Amino acid sequence: MSAEAPRAERRVTLGRIAGVYGIKGWVKLVSSTRPAEGILRYPRWWLSRPGSTEGYEAKLLEGRIHGAGLVAQLSRADGTAIEDRDSAARLVGLEIAVPRSALPPTKSGEVYLIDLVGLSVRSVTGEPLGVVESVTSNGAQDVLVVRDAAVLDEAGGPMQRLIPFVRGPIIESVSLEANEIVAHWQPDW
Incomplete structure (x- = not known):
């Protein structure tokens, strides 16, 4: 991440895709938000390999707590749902980010x-x-x-x-x- 980029334009990594869940294109998530399910509040995600500026937008179709973790189903930016295990497997290891501007405002004295x-x-x-x-x-x-x-x-x-x-x-x-x-x-x- 460039330290020179304006704060509002920066992408904030909220978690990563850790694995596949089932055969219908769902993925397992690791969230760094507090609480963990906070990641599910963001409808549009930027997916990229760790350390890369290259990536693409995905949309959160559905997500939920599952056991001790989180699972989600995504779609591509064009709205096409990821509906099979093989497509979901290609997402494993990708980081999930959102624009800094998508985060709620901080309270007085707080910072992200x-x-x-x-x-x-x-x-x-x-x-x-x-x-x-x-x-x-x-x-x-x-x-x-x-x-x-x-x-x-x-x-x-x-x-x-x-x-x-x-x-x-x-x-x-x-x-x-x-x-x-x-x-x-x-x-x-």
Whole structure:
């Protein structure tokens, strides 16, 4: 994902197609939305291979909770339903994304993690720490992956910092308007 793309135009990955379900073209989903069934609220999906900008639109015809997971039936952008197992099998491994603009507005003080990508990060003392390249999770909290092109690592590439996204003790402030995150973090950490 390009950090330079306007926030509203970015695609947000909400999950992936994990397998086929039955013989009538249904697929099993892995959702990263909270709650998991939130992915079923979006009628149009962008399907693509991980890391690729190439892909195509699909429409959600039907979806539901099935056991501990989710299943769905899709159609192609032209409305043709995917109705057989072989066609569904070709979708396995594809990521499911929607335009950032399709997400509901955030409440005051909240941000979508995708909106942090591309923001500059500086310490509370004003020292630049780099730019948010991506956001990951360690299970306990979300973690900012910050690249600092001004500092080289042992291999000669830009320094990478992993900064926990914990408001208060670590993250002082986030300003989308100023394109900046201020953190209680030091350049030598």
